[in-house]
Amino acid sequence: MTLPSVETQQRELGTMISAARKRLGLTQAEFGRRVGYTQANISKLENAHLGLQREQLDAFIKALKVSDAEAAVMRRLNASASTSGIWSGRRLVATPPWFRDILAAEQEADTVRSWTGERISGQLQCESYMLTLFNTAGRRDIDDAVYERGQRARVFARHPKREYEFLLSESALLQLTRTRKLDPYILLDQVKHMLSLIDAHPGVSIRFVPFGELPHLPLDLTVFGFAQGADDFAYGETPQGVQRSTAETLRSSYLDRWTALSGAALSREDSRTLLEHAAREINDTRLPAGAAGFPALP
Structure with a gap:
């Protein structure tokens, strides 16, 4: 039928x-x-x-x-x-059709648990950082792409009572502090953006998995939880593309992997300290002397 x-x-x-x-x-x-x-x-x-x-x-x-x-x-x-x-009355045009149900789930889910390993999740990206990534990738639809990715980030302010947990490897943060491919002001803007997110939105948690805690970095995954109207589900990103969970693999694979990753991650407080030190490293080693950057730590 x-x-x-x-x-x-x-x-x-x-x-x-x-x-x-x-x-x-x-x-x-x-x-x-x-x-x-x-x-x-x-x-x-x-x-x-x-x-x-x-x-x-x-x-x-x-x-x-x-x-x-x-x-x-x-x-x-x-x-x-x-x-x-x-x-908001505007159709998604830059996002591939096969990914749009994922973005819709981000807007509707009551809990979002995301592991992105060695990259910064699209939901956590500030505008200057995403603009740079799109330009580097040679995107021609930059205005639409930035609008659509920005919509992902604005969900935090629209739904402050929902829970969003983001896990990243420590190497993802290291790439921000050490890379020479991007403007250091943009890198600092991205780190400060993540700090501002966790300070402004109590429901947002950003934690890092330290080096050595995992024998290898698992593939990226996200788990969505719904209080009503939809079934919980997860998806993983593989070399073959996006793979959505079944009811069985949600329990036996995705949730188990998330639990292991969460157990290996630093606390919220220690992760915030790691972000502050990353901002300080960019400020002290990459910006010109006397440039306006990260404020002094207490």
Whole structure:
């Protein structure tokens, strides 16, 4: 049996919102005022030209006074529609289609646990660092790529109560402090960005696995946990591409690997100290004498 397309499911959600609004006798403008949307955006939603985050849909459901059964259908349709990569009314164009459901999961998951080994996760990258990476790779769609990767990072501010755990090897940090390929000001900006993330968002944890704790570096992996509306899942990055977990491999492989990595990682406090020392090393050894850099440590 062929499943309905994402576009079909999004149109169905828009039709349900429109019907519920009309049952209440509200115009688009009146309903928009109740939920903090303009009339134009309500029209876009009802005509499947704009997506909704899960929390936004919950506010709509409450305002529309729909039944529990209708609410469940709306949540299912919205979860499916989110995989089309529609955030803030702008479609993802720089992200490969096969990766868009992963990015949608980043936006919707209640917990995200990510191991990226020898590189900095896209969610942790500051704008100057990601711009440099895209330019170095010869990307032509830089504006869209930066916008889409920036959306990944903005989830921390939009959902402060969610939990995000990032594990990296100590060598990933060493590459930032020692590489001669990138401008030291950009490297310092990236380290300071990670420090600011953990200071500004209590739900964000960044920890490092020290040298010697692992006989080899496992392939990158991410585990998503959902409180409702979707099943937990994980994905790994292999030489053959992205591999998504099954219910069995989630338990037997991904969660076991995450537990081992987490057990080998430094504490949050020790990891923060490591970031501070990385910033100091870039500041003292790579920047010109007298340049404005990292403030003195207490």
